[in-house]
Amino acid sequence: MMNAMSSQEAAHTGSLELTVVMPCLNEAETLAVCVDKAMAALRDNNIAGEVVVADNGSTDGSQQIATTHGARVVNVPIRGYGAALNAGILAAQGKYVLMADADDSYNFTHIPRFLEKLRNGADLVMGNRFAGGIGPGAMPPLHKYLGNPVLSWMGRTLFHTPVGDFHCGIRAFSKSAYESLALRTTGMEFASEMVVKASLQKQNIVEVPTTLQKDGRSRPPHLKTWRDGWRHFRFLLLYSPRWLFLFPGLTLMLGGFGLMAWLMPAERPLGHVNLGVDTLAYAAAAVLLGFQLVFFGVAAKVFAITEGLLPEDESFDRWFQYITLETGLIAGVLLLLVGIGIAASSVVGWAHTGYGPLPPVEMMRRTLPAMLCLMLGTQVCFGSFFLSLLGLRRR
Missing domain, CATH: 3.90.550.10 (Spore Coat Polysaccharide Biosynthesis Protein SpsA; Chain A)
Structure with missing residues (x-):
């Protein structure tokens, strides 16, 4: 025994x-x-x-x-x-x-x-x-x-x-x-x-x-x-970047985009109040903040996998077969061009009025989307470089 x-x-x-x-x-x-x-x-x-x-x-x-x-x-x-x-x-x-x-x-x-x-x-x-x-x-x-x-x-x-x-x-x-x-x-x-x-x-x-x-x-x-x-x-x-960053970020982005799409044509009544350009500005901020949270989530996931803190994720790897530095740069440049195009159209419209006073509400409906596209485009470009740097495998 x-x-x-x-x-x-x-x-x-x-x-x-x-x-x-x-x-x-x-x-x-x-x-x-x-x-x-x-x-x-x-x-x-x-x-x-x-x-x-x-x-x-x-x-x-x-x-x-x-x-x-x-x-x-x-x-x-x-x-x-x-x-x-x-x-x-x-x-x-x-x-x-x-x-x-x-x-x-x-x-x-x-x-x-x-x-x-x-x-x-x-x-x-x-x-x-x-x-x-x-x-x-x-x-x-x-x-x-x-x-x-x-x-x-x-x-x-x-x-x-x-x-x-x-x-x-x-x-x-x-x-x-x-x-x-x-x-x-x-x-x-x-x-x-x-x-x-x-x-x-x-x-x-x-x-x-x-x-x-x-x-x-x-x-x-x-x-x-x-x-x-x-x-x-x-x-x-x-240890769960999805719940800490990704899901809150996607919620803010989608909610902000939806609210912007609803408010872009005109003011909208909601009960006893009208939602106008002020709300539109907060919606644009929600989109921008949501994108940053999503980016933090992806960056945290890449870093954790690279450093061995989290195991390899096949579904995550499949996404990165398509989301590369080059595709990120293309998307960022397209956003920049859209932002520049909206800003240029605003300047052209201003020129037609002889560069005189413009209706502030009407101009904000152009300025806010232009600003958002320019900021998102810049972040997408530089964020793509950062993710590419994080993803470098160490020997």
Whole structure:
């Protein structure tokens, strides 16, 4: 029978199946019980495994506690939740890795249900605390009823991630699948980045129910509600340029163009007011602002793919078979010519009046479209050069 302690022998032959990784920063109060529970779960279920404590600079003797109770300690000088976990995972000797906090809030007897999914071909197995049960006082009401549900909904909406608990701290994955993610973040965003990138790479993600109980520490947790909640929210948006830039930009552009087309011939009544050239000016501004957001979205996507932050996107690549530097320059020049043509016609009309006073409303109906075409044409031309520069593949 293989037990947790004899798994050290298996490590020398490369036959370890599971490594349990715990990030640690001054967890002396609860670390021993967590290591003991993880070791017992490995031993009682005949799992060839090990426990790794990724220590992030503890000053309370956590390192000695971990070693005394049979864990292997990996010292991580770079501070941060993500940095500690990444170092521990890379040092893992098992084929699979399960990560969990060292605060005695997670149930290590659930290790077999995670491992079963991995053995059946899952790349990432997420725990779901809402499905398994959250003990009294284990999760602040703000996290339970607002933060986690909202952020999990965003994950499902933005990245089609099939999980109901996006930020569960106990999860398991194959080490090879993890290494393909090439995670970059070192802080609390690490947990979100893992799920987002696994979704974008179309890895096999499944969930298992797990429980959460009130942690055993007497000090406050490292997690800060508003600061870390905002960081997760910001991260999800930054990894989805479509929702952050593209869709709002297209909405502004199409709405602005539609409003301009409606107001160009004449003033339009809307209830008890008339919409005229003032509204036309705001519509032109909406088109211009919308174009800039769309451009930011495309540029962000190109940069993220080029730098390896996001995986290759076949549909995006197909668009760029047609949207090239040359086509961008042609479109920009055409817009410039249209703007110059409208401006020239206005000057010709002014000449026919002997360069005298002109009706301001009538002239604004020409000036605004001319200005918009000139500005859009200039931005399209220079934006095409910028995208072409971003798209250069680095050796």
